[in-house]
Amino acid sequence: MTKCSERGFPRGETGLKEWEQRVTQPTVRGGGPSPFIFLRGETVPPSSPCPSPIAHPCIMKLKTTTIDVHPTEKAIIVHYDVEASLLGEDGEAMLEEKKERQKVIRLRSLNTCSDLDTLCRDIISQCRLIHPSRTAELKQLLYYLQNRKEKSVGNGGGIATDPLNASFDATSPSDVEANLNCLEDYIELLYEDTSSKVNGSGLILQLCRNPDNLEEFSENDVMLSALARVLREDWKRNYDLTVNLLYCFYCFSVFTKFHGVIQERRLGSLCMEIIEFEVTRRSQWLEGLLPDSAKRLSSATSLDAAEEGGATAISEGGAIANKSEEGTKRPNSQEQSDSGPSRKKLRAALSKQNQLLRVSFYLLLNLSEERAVEQKMVLKGIVRLLLAALDHPEEGQMTSELATLSLTFLLKLSVFRENKNEMAMLGLPRIVSPYLVWEESPEVPNITLRLLFNLSFDSGIREAIVRAGLLIPIVAHLGVEKNQHQALCLLYHLSVEDQVKSMLSHSDCIPMVMRFILSSSASSTPKMELLALAINLAANKRSAQLICGEGGQGLRLLLKRAVKQQDVLLMKMIRNISQHDGPSKQLFLNHVGDLAMCLQRTHMPESEEFVLECIGILGNLTLEQIDWKAILEEMDLLVWLQEMCCARTTEDDFLLEVVIWLGTMARDEEAATYLLQNGVLQNVLTLLNDAVHYLIDLMNDANAQVAKLCDASLDLVMAHDPTWSGKVREEKFRHHNGQWLEMISRSLAAGETPSPDDLACSSLGDDEDSIRQQLLDQAQLFGSSTPSDDCLSTTSDLDDLPSTSRKSVAKFGGFNS
Structure with missing residues (x-):
């Protein structure tokens, strides 16, 4: 017979134990009958204490509403309402309150061979919340549970609120399912040998994975003290034990309200100590990859050492104990035969160590929600430890999960200047370079790009990124839709440097940027970060020639799109192209009329910034082939120029571009004479009086x-x-x-x-x-x-x-x- 749950209500609820003790006693203080009258069902705690229970009896009514199956467990959930009425001296209800409750009936022994009719009768006989009239409905739910496929229980159906889907592997008896009623037995196992501690911690971990139990566990000082004590004393002895214990506290760290449980026992400092030890151990293990260290690795069985109280194979400093025999050196063939098992043992050790580092870093990441706690971690060297953990990505020494977590932690820390300086000093661009081409998980390159972008505001780090050879891998991510935004922003920062502009002209960056700009829909403007990168690239002469394309096809398409959409940023890009002497400037001969037409009153765009860029482009066209006089006459721009030079309301930036354009046209003798005869240059000369005042004010400028x-x-x-x-x-x-x-x-x-x-x-x-x-x-x-x-x-x-x-x-x- 399947045994139903003996608890009708959540165990962690406040005052439940005291309530159970009160309702099991037939009398109250002072004698007499119990003031609680139960019309049907089991005892239910009232929502608030009843004042003067003898004088004012409280009537409790239970009404079952729905019956449903548990989403992840083999259990039935009974939803019911509790109606509490406080009666006065005349028997009338003085105060009424209604509260929704639920009861979980766990059916752990339910299988395909279970007799559903017998099971239904047992449930109804033991749980008075289900009326016999609902037997058919209950049987249907049991049939569903009996045939439902079990989902993966890698995380026990519990804690899954972390952003990176932390599903750690815990070590516990595979054929034993933890029972909340046996918690004291599991705690007793923590006082026995190492294998018992591993089993006990694994069973407790199963219970901790259920968030509903954390409230009650946070008040269980006996359990928490036992877990913290074993972790503090035995964390060097066994990886499985350490992972189980840290994972238990990780479950608490997911919720901010339980951070005090961890901080009171100073487990954050202990985690830092564990990570420091493991990082040192890892660097010394990796020395075992050398041929002359095969014998050391064959004896490095420290993962399960000291299970029976013996000495560990790892010294306090983390060094692998070398128990190789003294004497003559083994033959080379023997060394090669040992290298296979040694490498296998090393990979197994690194796999367990990665799991330990992951749960440790996750615990610290959750605790770092508080700024004060994060500052303490930084002072203890969390940045150095994270980079040390990332420094060995080859030979299967790094998992995607650990890499994602470490990079995310660094991303969180990189927003502060002090952390950014430390990352630069420790050589972060070189360390994270392998993760830009990480193929096992798409999240790793994305987070790496975001981290480098946060750091790229510093000119020294921008140089370090270029020296580390990251430019080509970053450009390659322009073709990955998920990473395109981060790659564009990072390349924009890097393109501020003239050296980078020149290097990008020898990559696939410019063809990809042009394809993105021209392939966007005609009704929408390209992304701002894309245009910002294009503007910087156009400032380089070789890049400008590549943008113009063969026969000026690229320049023609850009101008057509910019004029049609009145795109100011595209015009800034074209203006940068126009400043380079050589073939690229000659291509503008076919577009001078189109640019001048934008200055006509009938065709002038609404955006003054767009007009400003058009004037700037015309001012850069110092070409002898252009007949400026004919353009001024045909486009009727002379009157407009006179107004711009005389108007007192004209913006200084606008007026400056007009003066530069007049200087460009004055290089042509016919145009200069034409401007002089029509009084345009005289208006410019009057501006010099105002210019002297500006010069006097700027004579003492800080620059x-x-x-x-x-x-x-x-x-x-x-x-x-x-x-x-x-x-x-x-x-x-x-x-x-x-x-x-x-x-x-x-x-x-x-x-x-x-x-x-x-x-x-x-x-x-x-x-x-x-x-x-x-x-x-x-x-x-x-x-x-x-x-x-x-x-x-x-x-x-x-x-x-x-x-x-x-x-x-x-x-x-x-x-x-």
């Missing part, structure tokens, strides 16, 4: 190159326009002697007379304007900001003066101090 260019431009203005000479000289003087002038101004504002030291032996008046004028006369300003030879010699003689004299001269040293 040294900008300040130098503005200084040189102001020297030209001073040489050709005397009206600006005095103002520019005064502004330069203020800049170089600003601190001294501020001190003098404060003294004059306070009504004080500057001291002789402040005036440096100069007979200056009390008036500030006269002071400034005399200073300007003594400053000996030069026509250029670059000091002359005489001035350099004068300033170099400052070192020969006494300290007091040197200080006074420095105040009036002019612009070259």
